[in-house]
Amino acid sequence: MEIRTFDYEPHGDNRGQLVALEEQKDFPFAVKRVYYIYDTLSDVVRGHHAHKCLKQVLICVHGSCMIHLDNGHETCEVALDKPTKGLYIENDMWREMYDFSPDAVLLVLASELYDETDYIRDYDEFLKFIKAKESEA
Ligand code: T46
Numbered sequence: 842m843e844i845r846t847f848d849y850e851p852h853g854d855n856r857g858q859l860v861a862l863e864e865q866k867d868f869p870f871a872v873k874r875v876y877y878i879y880d881t882l883s884d885v886v887r888g889h890h891a892h893k894c895l896k897q898v899l900i901c902v903h904g905s906c907m908i909h910l911d912n913g914h915e916t917c918e919v920a921l922d923k924p925t926k927g928l929y930i931e932n933d934m935w936r937e938m939y940d941f942s943p944d945a946v947l948l949v950l951a952s953e954l955y956d957e958t959d960y961i962r963d964y965d966e967f968l969k970f971i972k973a974k975e976s977e978a
Contacts, residue, residue, distance in 0.1 A: 842915040847898070847927035860925060862950070868898040868927065870952040877948045881906075881941040888937040890962045893970070896952040899928045904945030911935035913971035921947070933974065935967050 847867060851858040864871050881887060888909075899908065901921035908919045912934055919928050930936055938947065953959065961967045 842910070842912060842917050844910065844917055844919060845929040846919070847929065849900075849925045849927060851925055858924075862927075868929065868950055870896050872950045872952070873954050874951040875949065876951070877902075877946055878938070879946045881938075881945065881947075883941055883943065885941065886937050886939040889935075889964075890960045891935045891967045891970075892932050893959050893961065894932050894953060895956075895959050896932060897930050898950045899930060900924065900926065900948045900950075902946050902948045904942035905940075906938055906942065906945045906947055907940040909937040909939065913968055933971060935964065 849860045849862065849867060851860050853859075862868060878887065899921060902924045905920065905922035908921060908928060908930075910917050910919065910930065921928060941947075961970055
């Protein structure tokens with residue numbers, strides 16, 4: 842399963858680090874929404890859904906967490922453990938976020954505004970959705 846990650850170059854000097862992200866260069870869409878997740882307990886699993894259209898880049902800007910990805914055929918686990926690593930998650934991908942460190946702050950750049958109708962929150966429905974798309978193609 843092909844996973845796209847980004848290694849962002851920090852602008853470091855004796856004052857500290859700065860990471861700047863520009864659309865198309867550092868992530869492949871225009872950002873319409875930004876949100877961040879923090880104070881998630883380590884035994885909590887978030888996500889459990891896929892998106893029909895939404896594309897996102899996830900960056901754990903502080904602490905660490907794990908991301909489980911599932912395209913309906915294969916799965917993989919990605920560690921987000923540095924503020925210079927971005928994970929691109931396209932539409933049609935089931936995701937779960939887990940193993941949050943107590944200090945984790947997960948920043949998300951999103952290609953669309955919040956739309957609950959874009960979510961597929963049932964795993965069997967996700968598998969049916971993927972199959973239907975593949976048989977149309
Ligand atoms: C995703 C993963 C990585 C809003 O009102 N606006 C928003 O933009 C978002 C993202 C959420 N919400 C509300 C909806 C729920 O009442 O915030 C609450 C928590 O959202 P949710 O349970 O969907 O959170 P996660 O952590 O399971 O999933 C989120 C995103 O929703 C999702 O798109 O890919 O982070």
